[in-house]
Amino acid sequence: MALGITALLVLIVYPLAAVVIQAEFPHLFAPQSPNARFDPAALIRVFRTPTDYRMLGDSVALSLGAAVFASVAGGALAVVLGRTDLPGRAVFAGLAWVNLLIPSFLLAEGWTFLLQQGGLLSHFLTEPGWMQNVFTTPWGVGAILALKFYPFAYLTVSAALPWLGGEHEAVARTLGASTTAVWRRVFIPLLLPFLASAATIVFADVLSDFGVAITVAESHQFPLLTYGIYSSLYNQPTDYAGAGALALLLGVAVATALLAQLLILRKNRFATIHAGFRPPAPARLRPQVRYPLLLAVILFFAVALGAPAGSILVESFLKGSAYGIITVQPTLANFASLAGPTAHTAVLSLGYSLRLALVTATAALALGTLLAYFGTQGKGGTGQFLQAISLWTISVPGIILAAGYVFAWNQRWLSSIGLELYGTVFALGLCYLAGGLPYVLRFQMGALSQLDRRMMSAARVQGAGVGAVLTRIVTPILAEGAVSLWLFVLAGTTFELPASEFLYPPGQPTLAVEINHFFSESSYGQGMALAIATAAVLITAVLILRLLMRRRLPAAVRAQAPARTF
């Protein structure tokens, strides 16, 4: 346990502390005569430099707008899919997950290819001008971000819907409430805290996003905070203190949102689930409502997912599809080039990222589950520490963590003790692990806290030690969820961009870096083909694992696996 907590401190707490140190005590990391003098000059500079100040304001305003839009859309979608008998609910729910899993930089490129001057839409519409104009404004960037991150709101509200039990509706109905009144007076007030919580989650995620910032926003001369951190570290002369200050401000904004979410949920805790809880039956829609609603949902997914993903797919099948020179001739040349001798680096990067992601996801699952077990079984302090660290770090933007790794592991004193991690695959792997671990910790703690502790006590009294309890009771019961979690971390790590950009070892670009290189060299078709080939590998892995799980796990475990909450 102590070893696990030390790992958390080294992997997560130290790099994040390095960000704060870099912003407030920049001389501590100075190569010559380091000292711990407090110097907030970099932080003050952000507020005095108009471009930086505007970047900060724009990022916050954009995130607020996107949060409101995504919460309304995600919340409405959750209610429609969770409380009605609309056809195809399972498919739509799956599509929301697909939307969540596609990296934002790919979605952003998909939108760009679709809406850019001379893009795909220009070939099918004679007057796409207004769309192109909107696309290049902050509103357009905000819409792209909202359409990427609405699944967080969808999942948050979906998790809350079962709280609105059938009994609530039955009681309100017997007291004379109509369907509208039940929603207005009972359900919506119960849902409001969850909607507010969803909005804060989306706000934090939009603010932390790097993929859209480095692609669409940057190319539209609309720099965002995460791009500011990146350019401070990437452009010459390198501005470590400036990057630290921006990262600190980003962290403060995200932490404020997180705190607001905690306060909202704490203040509105409706503990209404009980042993005899009866989940509500889905509402039967009348035909005059059902079909327009179905059409609206299809349209929503067509825009949110179909447009950018379809655009990615089309682009991968077009030859030389740099914007403005589209030849609408389907070809497999982009995929064929991945197998050719010229694409050696691309294929290497795919294998390299998959190997790294496999190791990271497995290590994160093992370490996270072990820590979560001790956290939920142990006394209050340990559990609370782990809850706090997972809750806090899960919201830490990847770019802050990545910047923290640059600051933390690129230190002369580490070289003097023979610990030269920076520039090696270990720094990158550890940063990946640090990014995945909080998700595992949080989800597994949630799952374990829902497991009846008496099941584990019964096993212990039967003679099972901690190891036997973990392997024979906990692991089989949580297996299906754990595999999903492992796949989630695997997919996220395979396409991870910010840490990869900062930390990939020279000459060994990761997949996301390679795809981004293709984009920056205007080889969009090849970049998209590489992304789709990777997605195909991952989807095949998911399908095989699901099939194996279905065969290996009894229906009982699948039916009773604890629900996970975001």
Next chain:
Amino acid sequence: MGEALQVHGLCKRFGSVVVADHVSFEVPGGGYCAVLGPSGSGKTSLFNMVAGLIHPDHGSIRLGHREFDGPRGHLPPERRGIGLCFQDYALWPHMPVKEQVAFGMRLRRRPAAEIAAATRRWLELLRIEALAERYPHELSGGQKQRVAIARALAVQPSLLLLDEPFSNLDAPLREILRDELGALYSALGLTVLHVTHDRQEAMGVADRVLVLAGGRLCQEGPPHELYRNPANAEVATLLGPANLVPGHAENGLFGANGLRMRAAGAQPHGPALLFFRPESCSLVSGPAELNIFQARVERTAWHETGWRHRLKVGDHEVVALTRTPAEAGAKVWVHVPAEACRLLPSGGASVAALSAAG
């Protein structure tokens, strides 16, 4: 054969809440002991301490010659060799019935053939052999209960711990299982510690009952003894419907307005509570004399085996369960024999809250 359980000076507190306050008792080998107490009395904490799931702050727990907790430290639950059955059974959702029963034997690395034979035997004994391949979600409450018991017994424990094992079952099934399993434990010679808040469950199976309140052991003894001779008002109401009338005792006589009663047992002097059970009452023709008092019938209703009258005696309410009907508003004479009356200390629990229970 079960071994004797000895608990001595057990103390446990969670923050400022005391859940065990110098609790000491002994259950002889093969004995069936029920721990009865209201919610928050500390009975589940006692159960968990005996199981080894929580550590006591002080005191010792021994089973036969083995020390579970005490000066030599804490024996972890997996090394205590006990069986345990929870209120919600805690069956593992990923294992079929036969695997649940075989689990403990597998951990003990018994030969496969022996495990298979023993599993079959326990399933037959609990009459669930047809359910061997089923998963917990495919079982009824009673079947789950049998599986949990089979699982606990399959490791041949010296002590069986039961935590409200019948509370999730409907009344007829509860009675059937209670009798059936009671006979099984007796035949196996098991020592059983059974915690419950249900007095009928406690008194229906146990040969000894411990009453806990606020982490303290209030009284222990055979169920009929506790029922007739409770040590205080709390024990009296926990074990069944009780009439508790505050008054004054002197020279072997109890007086309150409208009552002059003689009681058996201890004869305190000064403020006291007169205790008697509703079924000790009978309606007589009067007149007023020792242990006969006049009362007005407030309400009357049929209750299982007789008429249940709610009576008013002066300022006090009394409940009588008799074979004689009476009409609401009527004045009746009530006789309670001296051997059915006890005088209890008047301090402690709120008399208003406790009196005329049931």
